[in-house]
Amino acid sequence: MIRMTQRARSVALNTIRHAALAGVLLTGAMTAMAQTDTPVGVWQTIDDHTGQPKALVQITQDGDGTLSGKVIKGLNPADSPDRRCTECTDSRKNQLILGMTIINDLKKDGDKWDGGHILDPENGKVYKCNMHLEDGGQKLVVRGYIGVSLLGRSQTWIRQQ
Template structure:
């Protein structure tokens, strides 16, 4: 009986990891496409089939402001703390990718169209921000944390 309880507990604790690998919902570490360094932890959530992402943690150098504000934003996020800010919104499943959304770059305050897709068996997320058409943009790889 103890063995069955152990197996049931093990299966229940492992199964969410398998379920999450087919969805971008979860916690992601974004890697800067220029420096190659981690910049933030972003929590992606889903509500009625629409994804959004909020910054949960920032990775800062010792000489950088530990609580930066979005000084260059020109919408309601202007001068708001970047920590806790929604930077990804409106993405919906479209085949193997999620598209139709927007992503904010808090460093320059600009909002770009966005799309993304899972790679490496759901362990990585390729996030593209662009102007007009996807060819005119840049991509980042985010690494799943949970």
């Protein structure tokens, strides 16, 4: 049996605590890093007309690896939480915008996600969509277009912590 002095036991326990804390911090840092190389997370959208924050959209990865995005919060105090997509022409017609899936079917393609669609609840139109990350994963450039990507517009969304 190894005998340890009180001081040696204290040093050993502190070493174990520090190692455990370092492991927890490293795991947290790796998780944060992994989250910044994918659009999965919560994003603040910006209103094209006012330049003000508009909504929070949560992007998730589905079981088949595709991304989808849902409006989880409106940020404009003038917008009612009971606001509906009156301009939508598909199954989302007159549905609440809050909780609505507006992005679907995006697949990873190199350093971007492509092949999906995005709904603009303001006009009810569905556009083809692609997106890519910038600024170390803190910004998401979302492009909606008709036909080819050159004929469209982009928005930059900001990652929320």
